[in-house]
Amino acid sequence: MTQSPGTQTAEPSAARISFGLTSLRTYGLVIAIIAIALFFYLQNPAFASFQNLSQLLRSMASLGMIAFAQLLVIISGELDLSVGSVYGLTAVALAVIWLGEGNSPIQLPFILALIVALAVPLAAGAINAFFTTIVRIPSFIATLGMLSIAQGAELLLSNASNFNPQYNVPPPPQGEIDLFRALGYTRLPFDIPVQVLWLLVFFGIFWVIRHRTLFGFRLLAIGGNTDAARVTRLPVTRYKFVVFMLCAFMAGLAGILDFSFVGSVGPNSGGALTFPVFAAVVIGGASLSGGRGTVFGTLMGAVLLAVLRNGLAIMGVGAFAQLIFVGVVTIGAVTLDVLAQRAAGRRA
C-alpha cells in the first residue's frame, strides 16, 4: 500500500502542497517572460548577447536577494517597507566605520567594520519584529517608521556625502580594498559577474528554507491563519523575529554588495528598491494577506522586471517611461491572477 522509501523520487513538496493554480501561474509567468524576451530580441538581437544577459542578471541581483527574504515576511502575513532605506544605511555604515569618515565615532579594519555594519540591519529587523509581534502594531506602520529612521540615520552618519574607498584620504590598505571589491565586483570564469553567483546561491538557500524546512512549512500556517497558529502552539513570535531580521539582513548585505560593485556610495541609494521588491514578490504569485508564495515565482517576478527594464533601455525607452511600464505590468499581472482565481473559484 505504501511505497517503500527506496523507490520514492524527489517529488517536490511544493507541487504536492500547492498543486494546481499556483504552479500554473508560475508556468504562465515563465511563458510571459519568454514572450517578452523574444519580442525584445526581435527588436534588437543584441538583447540576447551573452554580455547583455549576464549584465541583466547582475542588475537584478540585489533586488532578487531582498525579494526572497521579503517573500518570507509576506508569507508570514507581514510586510517590510524599510528594506530600501536599510539597504542604504548598511552600505553607508560600512563606509563611514571603515574609512572613519562622516560622523562615525570609530574607525575599524575592513573585516570588523563589515561585521559591525551587518549588525545594523539585524538590529533594524529586530526592532521591526518587536513592534509587530510584542507591541502588536501593524507591520505596515512599524516598518514605515523604520524606513524614515534608517533614512535619517544614513544621512546623519554620512553628512549626505559620497564615499569612495579608493580615493579616500588617507586610503585604506590595498589588501582591504581588494577584499572589498572582491565581494561584488569580481568576475568569475566566462566573465560572469560575482553578483550573479550571490543571486543563485541565495536562491538555493531560500528555496530550501521555504520548501524543505520545518520553518518554511510552519511559516505557511502562521501566515495563513495566525489565530489557528496560536491555538496550534506554533512559535509565531519567534518565527516573525527570524523573518524580519533575515529580511533586513538581506537588504543590508545587498547594499554592501552594490557598494562594492559601484565602488562608491552616496545618500539615499536604496530608495528606488522598495517598489520593485514588492512587485517581484507579488508578480511571483505571493498573496499579501499571507500564507502563499514560492521562491521560484519570486525569482521569475524579479526576472520579468529586469527583462523589461533592460529590453526597454535597449529599445531606447527612457528611464522615466520605464517606470510607467513597470507599474502597468505589476497591476496587470496581479489582475490576471485575481481573475484566474475567481474563474477557478466559480468552477469549483
Add this chain to the structure above:
Amino acid sequence: MTGAEVRGAAGDATPVTMALQGIRKSYGETRALRGVTLEIRGGEILGIAGPNGAGKSTLMRVLAGEDERDEGEILVDGAAWRTGDPRDRVAVVHQEPQLWPNLTVAQNMVVGREPGGWSFPGLPGDDREVLSGLGILDYAHRPLAECPLAVRQRVEIARALAGDGRFFLFDEPNSALTEDESDRLFAAMHELAGRGKVVLLVTHRLGEMVTHCTRVAVIRDGVVAAELTGAALTEQGIARELVLGYQAVDAGDRARSGSGEALGDEHRPARGHDGPVASLRGWTAAGGAFRAIDLDLARGEIVALVGVEGSGARQLAASTAGFGEATGTLVVADTEAGTGGGGRTVYLPADRRGMLFANLSVGSNLVMRLGVPEIATPGGFLALGRLRRLSDELVHRFRVRTRSAAAPLPSLSGGNQQKVAIAAAIARRPSLLVLEEPTRGVDVGSKAEIYRILRDYARLGHGVLVYCTEVPEVHELADRVIVVDRGRPVLDLRVTDHPDLTALADTIASVEHTAVPGRSNHDPAPAAAAG
C-alpha cells in the same frame, strides 16, 4: 420589571401578525428547513428553541432576509411580505450588535436613512425621542465603541424603532449582560410587545423563555415540532422537547470496550499508575469567569462541561489547555503544567476556522502540530517521505473522505474538516485533549465517527474534556458531566447512571441557572492567548 415607558401605546394599537407557511430551505444536499409553518402574533413574545443544527439559525437568516427561502410564503396581516426590504425588515438584536463602532450613537441612528442633501447628518427630533424612550439619549454623541454592550444593543432596537420597525428578533441577546442589564432589556422587549410589535426571542436559557415568553416554538429537524403555552410551558417541558425524537447517532456503542484499533498500538500509554490524568486545584480565572475549581479527570475518562454562555464553562475548558489566564494548580500526567498546559494538552476551539489552515492541503493540516522527529530531522529539514506517509496514514486511519492527502482543505465537507482537526490533535498524542463543541455544524455520520474517535482515544488512558451545549452530545459522548453556573460547578454526575436521555435533560435543566453573575464583557473565544 423596571417601569418601561409605554410611549404612544394608544396610538399604534392594532397588533401585527406574521404567518409563515411551509418555509423550505436547502443548502446543497442538506435540507435545513422542511416546511416551517408558524403564526406569530404581535403583542406576544414568542420563544424559538431548538438543538444545534435543527434549522433554528436558518430560520432566523431567512426571516432577517440574509438568506432567500426556497419555498413557502410569509404573510403579514394576510398579505404577502418580502424579506430583506430595508424599510420593513426584521430587526435582529444580536448578542454582539452589528453596528458601526467608529460612529456615534446619533450617527448610527441615521446611517442608511440619512436626510437628503449633502450636509453631514445630525440627529433628527424623532430619533431623539426614540433614544430617550430607551433611556440612552445621554449617549447620543459618544462613539459607539465607548458605550457599554447594553447600550449598543439598545441602539439596535432604537434603529429599528426609528424606522417604524414592526418585527424584532432577539438572538441570544443577554448572554454577555449583567442581571440588571438583562432585566432592562427584557423590559424593553415587553414594551415592544405591548405596542403590538412581533417579538421573537432565541435563547439557550430555558428559564428566561419560561419567564418572558407567552409561547415557545420548538424547531426540530427543520419543522416546528411543538408549541408550548400555559401550563405546559416549563423548563423541563422545553428541555424534553429539545431531546425528544433524538436518534442516537451511534447507538449501542457506549459499552463496546474500545480497543483503540483505529489508533494503532504505538498510542498505547505506559500503564502502571491509576492517578488522575489531569487535576485542578483552586483553579480560578483571571477575569473571574470561574472560581476555585477542584476537578480530577481519571485516565480514560471523558468529562463534559455544560453551562450557558457566560457561565464560565467554556473558559474553564479552554484554560486547562493554557488558553485564557488562570491561577491555581493544574497537573497533567503527573507533571505540574503551570498555566500553559505544557506539551501534554491540545485544545480545539469551537470554530473550525480557528484551528485549521485553509491555505494548506489536508495532509499538511494533519501533521501541522508535529515537528522533530515526526516530520523533520533534528536539523530542521522536512522529512518529506515520513511527512507523506504519516499524512496518508492519518487520512486512512481517521477515515477522512478526501481524494488525496494533497487536496486543499476547503475541498472537504465541514464534517471531514472537523475530523481533520481532531485527527491532527490526536496525532500529537496529548495526555489531555480539550475540545469545545466537537460536532457543531457537523452531519450525523461524521458525528458518530467523531464520538467513536474520541472514545477510542480516551480508552487508551488519556483524558478528554469537552465543553458541550447539547444534552444528546453529553449523553452519547461523556462518562461524566459537570454543570457550571456562575463560575462554579453545581452538578457532577456519571452519565452512565442516567441511561434515559430525557431524565438527563431534566436533571441538567433543573440546575442550569438563568442569570449571569455580574461580570465584564468577556471574549467568549479565548483564541489569542499564549504565544
